[in-house]
Amino acid sequence: MYDIKGNLKKVLADLPSGVRLVAVSKYHPDEFIQAAYDEGQRIFGESHEQELRKKVESLPKDIQWHFIGHLQSNKVKYIAPYITMIEAVDSFSLLCEIDKQAAKNKRIIDVLLELHIAEEETKYGFSPEACRQLFESGEWRQLQHIRICGLMMMASNIDNELQIRSEFRIAKHLFDEYKAHYFASEPSFCECSWGMSHDYHIAVQEGSTMVRIGTAIFGPRIY
Numbered sequence: 001m002y003d004i005k006g007n008l009k010k011v012l013a014d015l016p017s018g019v020r021l022v023a024v025s026k027y028h029p030d031e032f033i034q035a036a037y038d039e040g041q042r043i044f045g046e047s048h049e050q051e052l053r054k055k056v057e058s059l060p061k062d063i064q065w066h067f068i069g070h071l072q073s074n075k076v077k078y079i080a081p082y083i084t085m086i087e088a089v090d091s092f093s094l095l096c097e098i099d100k101q102a103a104k105n106k107r108i109i110d111v112l113l114e115l116h117i118a119e120e121e122t123k124y125g126f127s128p129e130a131c132r133q134l135f136e137s138g139e140w141r142q143l144q145h146i147r148i149c150g151l152m153m154m155a156s157n158i159d160n161e162l163q164i165r166s167e168f169r170i171a172k173h174l175f176d177e178y179k180a181h182y183f184a185s186e187p188s189f190c191e192c193s194w195g196m197s198h199d200y201h202i203a204v205q206e207g208s209t210m211v212r213i214g215t216a217i218f219g220p221r222i223y
């Protein structure tokens with residue numbers, strides 16, 4: 001098995017204080033998650049509802065699960081009872097569905113809105129302008145069972161460090177803008193979720209508060 005405990009320690013040592021780690025465990029077996037758990041890790045990220053459901057049943061109950069993938073509206077009801085954070089909300093209708101299912105479960109669910117800044121067309125997420133419009137409309141303020149805690153984004157999957165850095169920087173500027181305009185009195189709007197195995201060193205320099213790291217801890221995924 002991969003030296004998960006050693007890898008985890010190395011990653012944690014790289015993170016400035018105040019930056020939290022989401023250990024991305026998708027496609028990895030329970031034993032891998034348990035190994036990281038035994039080392040003290042409590043936040044894990046998954047991106048498939050059925051896979052997550054099985055893991056929730058068999059793994060320790062105090063794990064905080066973050067849903068980090070694209071979430072279909074019809075799957076929200078399955079994760080609403082227990083999910084700690086939904087990181088990649090990419091439409092207002094999904095936000096409404098999360099609110100509805102959270103209400104049914106008498107919960108308030110923490111969410112991040114996913115920004116699309118990268119060049120790839122395949123990625124989900126709000127354009128900066130669409131995100132601004134959502135906040136400007138104010139309709140989200142009616143949703144009593146969700147709490148918008150910040151933004152999530154993925155930089156372009158490329159080697160060009162300057163390009164990656166500039167995308168993180170754009171995301172941070174947008175976060176600051178939205179914070180000042182729409183969340184000035186809400187300390188809970190505080191999370192910048194960016195940084196993955198290949199770019200988290202850059203992300204933390206550019207204001208990330210939460211990194212989502214899989215491969216650097218658990219090794220390559222076997223699909």
Ligand SMILES: *Cc1c(COP(=O)(O)O)cnc(C)c1O
Nearest residue numbers: 024047068196197212213214215
């Ligand atoms: C899989 C995934 C990650 C982790 O990627 P690694 O390169 O393995 O660190 C991070 N964020 C999202 C949204 C993912 O889907």
